[in-house]
Amino acid sequence: MSKSQQNQFKRWPYYILAVVSCFTLAALVFVLTDHTSPKKAEAITEHRAPVHIASLPYEERLDAPMEEGVKRIDYAILRALQNTNVSTSGIKLVSIKQQKYGDEIFHFQQLHINSQYSAQELIKPIAAALVQWSDKATLTKLSDAVYRVALNDVETHLLKFTQNTKPVVPAKDAATLDIGGHLTIVIDDLGESISAAHSLAGLRYPVTFAIWPRASYPKEIAAIAKAASREVIIHQPMEPISADAKPGPGAVYVTMTPEEIRSTIRTNLKLVPGAVGLNNHMGSKFTQDRNAVRAVAQEAKKSGFFVLDSVTHAKSVFFDEAKRQGLVAFRRSVFIDNVKEVQNILHQLKKAERIALAKGTAIAIGHPYPATLLALQEWEKQRNKKVAVVTLSELLDF
Template sequence: MADLEPQGREPNRWTGRQQVIVAVFLLFAAAAGAALGYLAYWAQQEAGAGLVEDGGAPASTGLRPQGSAVPLHPGERAGGEPGEEPEPGEPAGDEAGGEPGEEEPAGHAPARPRIAIVIDDWGYDWSAAPGFLDFPARLTVAVLPFLPHSVEQAEKALAAGHEVIVHMPMEPLNGALDIGPGGVYVGMDEEAIARAVREALAAVPGAVGLNNHMGSRATAEPAVMRAVLRVLKEEGKFFVDSYTTAATVGPAVARELGVPFAVNQVFLDHESDEEYVKRQIRRLANLARQRGYAVGIGHVRPHTYRALAEMLPELLAEGFEFVTLSEVLSIPEGTWVASAAPSDEPPDSTAASGAAAPAAAPEAWSAAMPAAVQETSGAELPVAARETSSAEAPAALQTSSAEDEAAAPETLDAGLPSAVPEASSADTPAADPAGSDSPRA
């Protein structure tokens, strides 16, 4: 029995040794696992830290910096598809355009060049009015106050989705010109001017701003423009300087008072010739491509309507966007003010636009356009667009005149207001140094 006892204890001793080995192995494995987990955790933290740049701001992720997104056309996403507009100050996401990782700095011009067209002289029974009201792109309609059709046409323009502003009669250098009722004259005191502006704004339904009708004398007077622009500031309206004279102080006073403003860059229809208007529209488009957007002024005339209608599909296919003045002024300050100055760009270079004109409009747009826009022949246009303007309007509004031709020469080398810093250029619509007024401006 004594010999058998050690043999019975030997297996128990090896079993205990094995248990120790297993326990040590398990402890080692647990320690190794903990170490690996710890290393993985810190590796993850290090990777996360790379998403934050100096100052704690998120690194480039393809999103716009908050609060810097360029305002969009109502009802459109930044990529151009129908949808909900981002909330103010909310990043627009990758739909805002550009490749992932590319940020657009605050104040950057829109990716799509924008064209804002103002159509002046509404209020009379113009034969071309129905065509403009049905125009498939948004326009800014400038309505003369206190005329037979002022209220009716303003309401129709609003119903059609266009923007409405007051086309404020203001004193020209040529005192013989009839500027229409309710005008502003330099001999009026501040109270009388303010009253005239308030009454004009109240007389045009839905007006969100004001531009000058004629006004080469009035817009050159600081006291007059302060009286006008103070009312616009009080009423929350913007100002558009039609720029009928190089001596205008409108932009400088607007900046002084903090009133949103824009400056006309191209008069589209100085000549009653459709081909001329098309060249001016191309000039406007070239400015928009160069600067991000441009502002032009035309009038309620058949040849102006035909030229715009025929060029619209071409410009849309080239990537241009038609917007209202409110949309131009919603671009962050620092872009639109600088863009107010005319450019030295050649007047009608299709090549300068960077894209060849397509043979036809995109199918989707053509289907949505009235026949008058799709056809190029004047004979195919609505009768209203082929007729001459109404006899009830003053002669100065119906025909070109020597003064009208002098008001917007092809070139003007000096005289831009200090509020528009890049003086010099071929595209300015302003008057010559003599200061002649455009009776249609």
């Protein structure tokens, strides 16, 4: 064997090692590279998403499909009109009526859209938006100018269109000139953002601060509320139906004994200075349990608190049981920011106004989202002055 052949024979293990290394590197690259096809974007965005601060507990999805569906329809209509450059002054909520669907309460609405466009020009984008945001909604033509929207075959909206080439001037609502109403706005989930508290304190009308008792800054935010003469209540975490929704520290659960529930509530009531009532954070499971909410009501009664049922489930007995225990009790009318978009929040505030005018009183609940804070500031400029904004305590007088 020649010397050259001997050298090649000695080098063959290195050739094999190089080949194996190449195959190993190729396999590693394949594994680390995502070869799956891209996922399609969801057509419908998440509603009632959590506040984006790591220390905050998650919100649960409101267990009220009809109410959520109506608000999606609201959003679809408003978004379509906005994208078609219809002036907000030309979109008028003419009337609102409380309706029942199974165990749920929802609000039927009649809208008048007055713009430079014909009904036929506006219906196409509205229909497309309904498909995107509420695929169970149906749109029916009643006449050239009137259309009906239904959800689960139940009428939710009546749309009337008028075309006007002249600039739209907001008209006075003759139907409500001699009617008064009182509205309370409650902002939940306070306790983490000092800046949000200052923003709410700076509004020219009163809002009720609902503060998490075991948040980072309950005392500081209660002090901001007190300095601005804002009413404060405890935002009490309660057990939701979904195990994925975390109510946060200081929560009460149906598996607790009545004394454990009372002890937890007793501790929480001491953590927010100046509080005069409480409402539930989450609680879709807890508020359906009469024995559980009875224990909460009994402890609240000892401190002279009132109770606000946020109605996170259609079968909540929190309001009824609090009344049975002799407490002053209230029940939420509207959530204003299930969809966190300024125009939609303004529409929900107008809906709350209409309920107050029709029933005498209404309670709207929102959250310290940036869009909500902006909408509350904008609402001050355009709100119906025939609706007085009052605290929950003041609502007792009407």
